[in-house]
Amino acid sequence: MGGWERSSAVDATSLGSYVALGDSFTEGMEDARPDGGYRGWADRLAERLAARNPGLRYANLAVRGKLIRQIVDDQVPEAIGLRPGLVSFTAGGNDIIRPGSDPDAVAELFESAVAELSATGARLLIGTGFDTRDTPVLRHVRGKVGTYNSHLRAIADKYDCGVIDLWSMQVLQDPRAWSADRLHLSPEGHRRVALRAAEALGLPVTEDWREPWPPRPEQSWRTQRIQDIQWAREYLAPWIGRRLRGQSSGDGRAPKRPKLERLCGAQSSASASPSEAERC
Template sequence: MSNDQSERPRRPETPRHHWDSYVALGDSFTEGLDDPYADGSYRGWADRLAENLSVGNPRLHYANLAVRGKLLDQIVEHQVPAAIALRPSLVSLAAGGNDILRPGGDPDLLAERFDAAVTELRAAGADVLIGTGFDTRRKPVMRHVRGRVGTYNAHLRAIADRHDCRVADLWSMPVLRDPRAWGEDRLHLSPEGHRAVALRAGEALGLETDDDWRRPWPPLPVRSWRTQRSEDLRWVREHLGPWIGRRLRGHSSGDGRGPKRPHPAPLSSTR
């Protein structure tokens, strides 16, 4: 047994799979774009994680306060206090990606604000699951900020160590480097991408399922250069152009929107 009195005592850990309430915080990634339910609303990895957590624990209450387009400061200012007021036993926080994509997005400054948010959540008694950024090496537009994402991820891991948090490491998921893991806009995950992230997050929480996020994709069909070029031009016209336009005008896709699941409730009663 160590006699090092300087070692920080670890918090008593909630028994795995027995959190009684889960609140998800973040932006479009956690809101669930582009993983639609049959009614057109969005499911996403956090809903899928809640579904997996509720297996064998039907009393789990779940809320999702994430709103598309939100920056880290907006999440910290509005979603974190709202989550603390709900007194959840588990909170997931994936935030800062929209800031990194903006010119001048500073991962060091973002990490300071992220750390302050985690400090508040942990002080309120919640276990915290932190989601890292994706490896953007093969992503149009986003590959240019790969270095910033990597720096931010290093900070997030340090924050997790400092506050005894769990980490869903999305950077290390090779299945997300396949184009089929992404929706038509190439900025948001497809249903299969969200499925894989939910499984990765569950693994970080010690959850065992019959599925595996490492399941490889089948071979991609061969497509001609002309087909790929046509798809790229359509993407620029229908997705990249409007995305850049909104940012130049200072608009956000989340303007005027509220969270999709603002109140904790059993999953069976929220759909």
């Protein structure tokens, strides 16, 4: 088994394996690689771990659009079977944004999975929900996200989990942290979250996720409204349509990296080009 005595920091040099669980956030949308796949914060974190231990094996079982029950039923047993030393587990966001969802019930499912994963001896890294204060459409669920985050903090304390505190990452309030769909992080957003995750694990980093964004040109009110209309037509309307039809963007989709495998370019810097994240 890949577990170790729990401590505030991870010894990356002796970590044998890492498995990432979740939805589109952990799958890595919209952090595109040249081959058409997605990289994302979890891949970037794995690269940082592998830079310190080239023998690290990594699997990413996350699939876009998945609800927490699907993640708990499908991905958690797979992860337990892989017996990793480190597991990152982020889930519940797709549930929380749905009308009528109960953050207390979602948190109960989340804790049941954490209990199972913790019993294997693996170190756990979980993530809170984002602050949706300035996010179109999702700002109305900010209170539910806050309630859910309170549960996640309590779960982290109970099971000694590392926490990626996404809510406190005010740097992600900048539009440049998000892709054109305004629902998924941009490559730079993923890079900053990977740095925050490394910090949560006690890994040494030379970059700072808090670094201010450079100034950006002012946009007229008219330009902003045109962009809003284009976004609603290209992204919001299809998203609502899928919800009404009971469809998910992840239906029929398999995980991008279902097996524990070593990373190519393990000796390279984690800030290298996306091709460094491709599997060997």
